[in-house]
Amino acid sequence: MANIGIFYASAGGTTKIITDALVEAFDIDEDSVIFMEDDYDDVEQFDDFDVLLIGSSTWGQGDTHFEWVDPMLEIEEDADFSSKKVAFFGAGDCRKHGEHFCSALGKLYNVFTKAGATPIGFVPKEDYIYEYSLAEIDGKLCGLGIDEHNESDKTQTRVEKWIEQLKKELGE
Numbered sequence: 513m514a515n516i517g518i519f520y521a522s523a524g525g526t527t528k529i530i531t532d533a534l535v536e537a538f539d540i541d542e543d544s545v546i547f548m549e550d551d552y553d554d555v556e557q558f559d560d561f562d563v564l565l566i567g568s569s570t571w572g573q574g575d576t577h578f579e580w581v582d583p584m585l586e587i588e589e590d591a592d593f594s595s596k597k598v599a600f601f602g603a604g605d606c607r608k609h610g611e612h613f614c615s616a617l618g619k620l621y622n623v624f625t626k627a628g629a630t631p632i633g634f635v636p637k638e639d640y641i642y643e644y645s646l647a648e649i650d651g652k653l654c655g656l657g658i659d660e661h662n663e664s665d666k667t668q669t670r671v672e673k674w675i676e677q678l679k680k681e682l683g684e
């Protein structure tokens with residue numbers, strides 16, 4: 513089984529809904545769950561894992577959670593993730609912030625893929641209603657977005673489907 517690490521940031525706990533489901537589904541050890549605010553020290557922490565599950569809610573005008581700002585700069589400066597697979601997840605609000613729905617996933621996608629990581633876990637955009645998102649790449653969303661403000665009834669199914677998809681893509 514691949515060595516999986518979760519790195520996530522969440523202000524109000526919504527993104528943690530996905531984190532908790534991933535931890536259970538992939539039986540991930542607590543040392544392999546890095547809450548960016550408390551547990552992240554430096555970019556070398558990514559080296560411990562073959563598969564990175566990267567989470568962030570979206571803030572401002574399509575920004576990542578602020579705890580991702582410095583790590584993203586560190587990755588851009590000095591990281592080689594060419595042997596790693598990466599999947600992105602996070603929470604957003606498709607009505608109030610539909611002009612940048614879950615755009616944080618797209619910003620993270622750019623940084624991690626530029627560092628060489630292979631992205632997995634794309635989802636069909638047809639399951640969502642929004643005006644614009646940086647997470648839309650080649651006609652799909654580059655990761656799992658959930659919206660507990662407007663579409664909480666869809667969260668459980670979205671998360672379960674995504675986990676099944678990741679298991680297939682990881683060959684587990």
Ligand SMILES: Cc1cc2nc3c(=O)[nH]c(=O)nc-3n(C[C@H](O)[C@H](O)[C@H](O)COP(=O)(O)O)c2cc1C
Binds near residue numbers: 525574603612661
């Ligand atoms: C000031 C502010 C800006 C926001 N900007 C965005 C945005 O650009 N795109 C988006 O999808 N959601 C946006 N949101 C919604 C949050 O991402 C949403 O509330 C999410 O559930 C927070 O997840 P968390 O609890 O994991 O931090 C914004 C919320 C606030 C309060």
